[in-house]
Amino acid sequence: MTESTPVIEMRHIVKKFGDFAANDDINLQVQQGEIHALLGENGAGKSTLMNILTGLLQPTSGEILINGQQVSVDSPSKSDALGIGMVHQHFMLIDAFTVTENIILGSEVTKGLSLDTKSAAKKIQALSEQYGLQVDPYAKISDISVGQQQRVEILKTLYRGADILIFDEPTAVLTPQEIDELITILHNLAKEGKSIILITHKLDEIRAAADTVTVIRAGKSIDTFPVAGVSSQALADLMVGREVSFKTTKADAVTGETVLSIDNLEVHDARGVAAVKDFSLAVKAGEIVGIAGIDGNGQTELIQGITGLTKVQSGRVVLQGQEITNKKPRQITEAGVGHIPEDRLRFGMEVEMTLSENLALQTYYKSPLSRHGVLQTDEMDKLANQLVKEFDVRSAGIQVLAGSMSGGNQQKAVIARELNRDNELVIAAQPTRGLDVGAIEYIHQRLIAQRNAGKAVLVVSFELDEILNLSDRIAVINAGKIVGIVDAKDTNKQELGLLMTGMSLSDARAALKEEVDA
C-alpha cells in the first residue's frame, strides 16, 4: 500500500435497511490520480456505498475521511462542497439548452439582469481542452451524440470544482468507439490529478481503464488489488464467488426450416417517422440471429412491429408460413412467439402485481389457470412454484410484488414465463441489460438451450459481446435498415462497430485491413 494519504477513505461502512445489511463493513481507499474500479454484482452494495459518499444516504456506522480529515457527508450539497462529483448513468440534461446553459444550471453567473454565459463558456472551453473532451460549449444538447452528452456531464462536475469523480456504469450507453474515447478521457483526468471511482460490472473495461480494483460481494469488500496482470476470469470469479464461464460454448448450429421471415418491413415510430424501412430478414429453426446496432436505430420499432405492439406500415411478417403482420399481440403470442421485451418494467411485467400473477400473465385466461372465467389461484401458484424452481428465480416467495425483486430475478421471471410456452420463435430484446455476469451466463445458457432444441431465436442487443457470444448470424442495423449480415465466426467487434455506424461491409473490411497494414 502507498504511504501517501488517500483522497478518500471509507472505513468499516455499514448500512442497514431494517435487518438487511446492504453494506456490511466495507473499506475503500482511493489515492489521488488513481482510477479505482468498484466491481460487484447487481445488489452487491456498490450503489449504496456511492450514495453514502455523495450524501444521499447516511451510514449506520463507519467513517469517511477526505484527504485524511474525518467528515460527515450528510447531504448532497455537502458532498459537492467536498469536491465529489457524480456522472450518472442516466444523463440529467435539458435537450433544448446549450452545453453551457446545462452546465451552469443551478449556479448561474449573472451580469446585471442577464446571464453571463460568455465567461462560463470560456471556462468550459478551457476545461474541455485541458482534459481533451472536445465539446463545443455553444452546441445544443439535442444536436450532439450520446458520447458527447456524457462528456457534458463530466464537464458539469469539473466546472463545479470536483476533484473526485464517480462514474456510474458509464459505458452502458456508448458504442465501442465511444468507449475507447471515454477510457482515454478517464486517463487524462487521472493524469491531471483527479481521482476517479468507476462503478461497473464490465470486466474488460476495468482492465483497460482502472489502476486498482475493489471487489464487493454481498455487501462486503472482498479484496483490493492492482489491476495489472489480473485476468477477466479471475475478476469474475472473485465478483460472483464461484467459477464463471463467459463464453457459453455451443455446438455448430443445426438449422432447419425458416421460422420467421420478414419482408420489406416498414414501421413508424411515435412521431410517425419511418424507424424501420425495407427491412428483410429470415430466422431459421435451430439458429440464433443477433441484431447489432446502436440504441435508437429502429430496434425497438422492429420488435414491436413483429410482436403486434406497433402497427406495421408495409411489408410482411410470416411465422411458419402463417402471416402474422398486424395481428393482435395475443394472436401472435398464440401463433408461437415468445417475447422477452426490451423494457421489462414497462412491458415485461406488472410491477405492482405478485410474482405468481406475473408468471401467469400470458396464460391466465386458459385452462388450467382459469376455468369459466374464474382464476384458479392454486394452479397459478403451482405453475409459479414450478417456474421459480426451474429458472432459479430468487425472491421472498411467489406472493411478493414483482417490483420488489432485483432486476436479475425479474428478468429471470420474464424469461421463465416466455420460454415455458414451447414457442417456435423467441424474441429477446436486451435480455441481459443491467444484469451481472452470473445472471448473464445463466440467461445465455437458456437461450442457447432453446436454439439447441430446434427453436428460432432472435436477439437484439447493444452489447457486442453478447451478440458475438450468442449469435450464429449477426445482422447489423443502422437507421432502420440492415447494413450487413455476417457469420458470427467471421467477424469481430471492430468490424461490427464500423458497420453500426452505417459503413457498408466492404468499406468496413477495407478500412480494417488498411489499419492492420499501417
Place this chain on the structure above:
Amino acid sequence: MTAQKNSFSVALFSVLFGLIIGAVIMLVFGYNPISGYVALLGSAFGSMQDIGSVLTQMTPLILTALGFTVAQTAGFFNIGLSGQALAGWVGAVWYALSFPDMPAYLMIPSALILGTGLGALASAIPGWLRAQFGASEVIVTIMMNYILLFLGNNILQNTMAKGIKDSAETTKQVGANASLQMKWLTDLTQGSSISAGIFIALLMIVVVWFIMTKTTLGFEIRAVGLNADAAKYAGMSAKRNAVVAMAISGGLAGLAGTIEGLGNYLNFFTQNGSPAIGFDGMAVALLGGGSYLGVLAAAAIFSVLKIGGLGMPMSSGVPFELVDIVTASIIFFVGASYLIQLIQKRVQAMDEKAAQTAAAKKAAKVGSATDKNQKGGE
C-alpha cells in the same frame, strides 16, 4: 399487504383528526364537544328507527363507492356516479309506474336490471370515448352529470304521462309490486325507509370483490389499470377493458339510484342538483382505501355522521353544519395521506436514529480497538 395496512392506518388517523377538528371548532364557538358528539351518537343509535335510517343512508353509498373503486382500479376517475345513479333512478321509477300490474317477481328483478343497465350505459359512453379517442373521462363524466340531471328533470316534467304523476314536479309512488321495502324491516325499524336494498348492497360487496380478485376479467382490469403497456403486451385489450370497467362502475351507481327510487323515496322528483350519493360515494371509496371491506366501514362512518348530525341541533344546540366540517376534514386528511405517512416516517426515523446512535457508540468503541490493530499490522 403493507399497503393495505397503510391505508387502514391512514383512514383511522383521518377519522380521528376529523373528529378532533370538529371538537376544536365546537370549543371555539362555545359548544361542549363532548355533549355534541354524545348527541350525535344518540341520534344515530338512539332508536331502531335511527339505526334504520343509518342503514338506508349507507345503501347507495356502498354501491357508488364500489363503483368508484372499480373504475379507479382500472385507472379511471369516474366523477359521473351522480348522473349514472340518476339514470338508474329515473329509468326504474318510470318503468315501475308504467307497468303497475306486473307481478313483483317479474317487476323487481327487471327493474333492478334496467336501472343497473342504464347506469352502465351512461358510464360506458365516457369509457368508450376514452378508449377510442383518448377523451378524458374526468371531463366527460362531469359534463354527463349535467346532461343526465336535466334530461331526468325534463323526462319527469315533459315526457312522463300525466297519469303517473302527482304534480309537475313529482311522480306518484311506485306500487307494492315494485317497492323494495319489506314490512318486517319497516316494522322492526319503527317506520324508517329501510329496504331490501341494504342486502343487495352487501351482496354486491362480495360480488364485486369476487369479480375483481378471482376472475380473469378482474385480473385484466387490474392489469390494465396498473400498467397498460404490460397489459397490451400480454394480449389484453385496453380498449375493451376501459369500456367494461367503466360500465361495471356505472352499473353499480345505476343500481344505487334504482334502490333510492324503489327502496328509499319510492318516487322521483325534480332534482335541484346532481344527487349527493355520487360525490359522497367517491369520498367513501377514498376513505375505504380501495379495500372492499374498507368501503363498508367507511360508508358506515359517513352514514352515522350524517344521520347523527341531523339530531345534534335538537339535543345539544350544535348546528348541523358541523358534521359537514367533520366529514370534509376526514376527506382532507385522506387526501393528505401523504402528510400522515410523512409524520409516521418521521417518528420511525427518530426511533431509528436513537437506536443508531446507541449502536454507533458501541461500534466506535470496538472500531477504535480494531484500528489500532490494523496500524500495528502495517
